[in-house]
Amino acid sequence: MSTGSSTLPDAMIDLVDRLIDAADRRGWRRRGKSVGGLRDAQEELVMRRAALIAALDVPAAWRDVAIERRRQIDAEGFDAAHDDQIGHAFGALARAGAAYAFCSALDPRQRARIADTSRWDEFDWLTDIVRPLWQFDRALFKLVDPRRDLERAGALILADMERRDRAAARAAAPPDPVPSDPTSLPPQAAAAIAAARAAD
Template identity: 40%
Template sequence: MTTYHHPTIGAQQLQERADKVVIANATGNPDLFSEAVKDLLAAVRMFRPAPDALDDFASAGDNTLHGAIDHWQARAIKAEAALAVRDAQTPAARDVLAERQRQISAEGWAPDHDDAHTLGEIAGAAGCYAIHASEIQNGALRYPANPYAFWPWDRDWWKPTTPRRDLVKAGALILAEIERLDRAAIAAQRQGDA
């Protein structure tokens, strides 16, 4: 009869793998994230408490062991769901989200900054980039004025490039404006409830 050795993994090793998932997600690298999630899922399937921990589980009751297993299975399921969402995103969607993150981290356009633009400036800027992308693709001025004429901010912030890049910027600005509108609606609701 053949004896199979099944490798086991403990809670500390699971935590390390879960931490790697968080770090990989923060990098924005879908391949790194995917590998980290797969590693966590494989580890959860091998989870066994360390032998010395079994005494602790035995004294605490069987529910503690089941609770630990349930905890790590739940974390793995969440990570797997996040991976499925990320895999379902197109490169264009990932680029728009990455640009929005860049606007926040590199340019400093955080939510509190955006909340000060209540006159449609963010949506207007998105429109300018989208119109510019359209004009470049068509090779002709299709609109009555240069999109820069409607640019809501200082000229130094008008940075059109290629049609795709301009559309990515427009998408990120639209996302920022939707988020701003959502925050404003929540704030108005809270004031109404007060």
């Protein structure tokens, strides 16, 4: 399988995820029952899903960024609705990614200095770069190691790309038609329009 042919594996993973979710909703694992062997099948699906992801013919770095993005959504709650908040409209996610990417290139002493966010108000060249990039609660800024920080950087940049794509799709969508005849509107809306026209 080539790197460019990940559509089929992605669809397979999505199908497995839906089957696992359906099993969870029915409580098969919770009740601890084997409903016609379906509980065992669900556990098998969980293992096969992990194997399928591992088998994808893409670089480990790509997978790790995708896994980190999924972790941000599932564990942190940073989903599309969260990312579409107005505060993120000015590149805050991309800037946060840039902060992690920048810190991945620092030497250990510099990383330790930046990791102590309580000192970010002290002025030096490191904080002068990172402080404007990180627009979130400082307690959320956690350096791990350079590679892990690059995974976070990539996932945050990916989140901002997804946010921009959604915004562009909304902007390109045709506007909802507004009926010119107030009688075709719900009674309260029709009354409001009639009152506004009478006031003119």
